[in-house]
Amino acid sequence: MLNILYEDEAILVVWKPVGMESQSARGFQADMVSEIRRYLSTKNREDNHNLSTKSTEPYVGVIHRLDKPVSGVMVYAKEKKAAAALSKQVSEGKMHKKYLTVLCGKPVDNVEKYVDYLLKDEKENVSRIVDMGIKGGKRAELICRALETKEIPPYGQLTLAEIELLTGRHHQIRVQMSGHGMPIWGDNRYNPEFSQRQPAEPGTRIPRRALRTDVALAAFELTFTHPVTGKxxxxxxxxxxxxxxQFGAFPS
Structure with missing residues (x-):
């Protein structure tokens, strides 16, 4: 079932769960676009008070994306004009996202700004940090704010952190934090050591399922201008x- 945070005639704001594609998926995999379209179709039939009425497929405009293992707040457009206006905000850097993550390790300072250059490997669908000037390398910037650090066996020191993206690159947070020695908990792609860890001992309150599937990264805040009202x-x-x-120091 969709977790709807806001809806009007032009847009729909939802919470994307872990493990679901943010755009149309291949085959029979679950994806947000299909779920939203199903919801809107049902809503339209109910609004018309006639379940037998056939209508055109609802429009669902994809504005931005989140990786499949990442959860978070997302906005979708219900009409083409709204989609164009929101997409323009993305391209102009006027749509802002903040993330919460759990890092393996602890930043040297409570607030750190990281500036790197990332190169995407299209074939392998991964990115890596490269030297400035390397062909294809794109500047990547983010701010990391440490919120709470705890010693959690058997993982050692873990840090709840808020990440503010200043640029939007492929797998940016996952790549940069790994490159700076603080890979994200649960990220088997950029934290290879994690996949070799043993499941948590009973009594630690850390779900075994989470060890295998959850990447501790969530887009918890999204700010944009409404495409119709301008608010x-x-x-x-x-x-x-x-x-x-395991943490309690979340932003209020």
Whole structure:
């Protein structure tokens, strides 16, 4: 069932769960576009008070994306004009996202700014940090704010952190934090050591399922300008599952 944070005639703001594609998926995999389209179709039939009425397939405009293992707040457009206006905000850097993550390790300072150059390998669908000037390398910037650090056996020192993206690159947060020695908990792609760890011992309150499937990264805040009213909107929701349960210092 969709977790709807806001809806009007032009847009729909939802919480994307872990494990679901943010755009149309191949085959029979679940994806947000299909779920939203199904919801809108049902809603339209109910609004018409006639379940037998056939209508055109609802429009669902994809504005931005989140990786499949990442949860978070997302906005979708219900009409083409709204989609164009929101997409323009993305391209102009006027749509802002903040993330919460759990890092393996602890930043040297409570607030750190990281500037790197990332190169995407299209064939392998991964990115890596390269030297400035390397062909294809794109500048990547983010700000990391440490919120809480705890010693959690058997993982050692873990840090709940808020990440503010200043650029939007492929797998940016996952690549940069790994490159700076603080890979994200649960990220088997950029934290290869994690996949070799043993499941948590009973009594640690860390779900075994989370060890295998959850990447501790969530887009908890999204700010943009409404495409029709021009009003600035901010939506927030803190993650509550997996390793996030071990922390309490979430932004208020």
């Amino acid at each position: 600035q909107l901010t939506f927030r929701q803190n993650p509550s599952g997996g390793i996030f349960r």
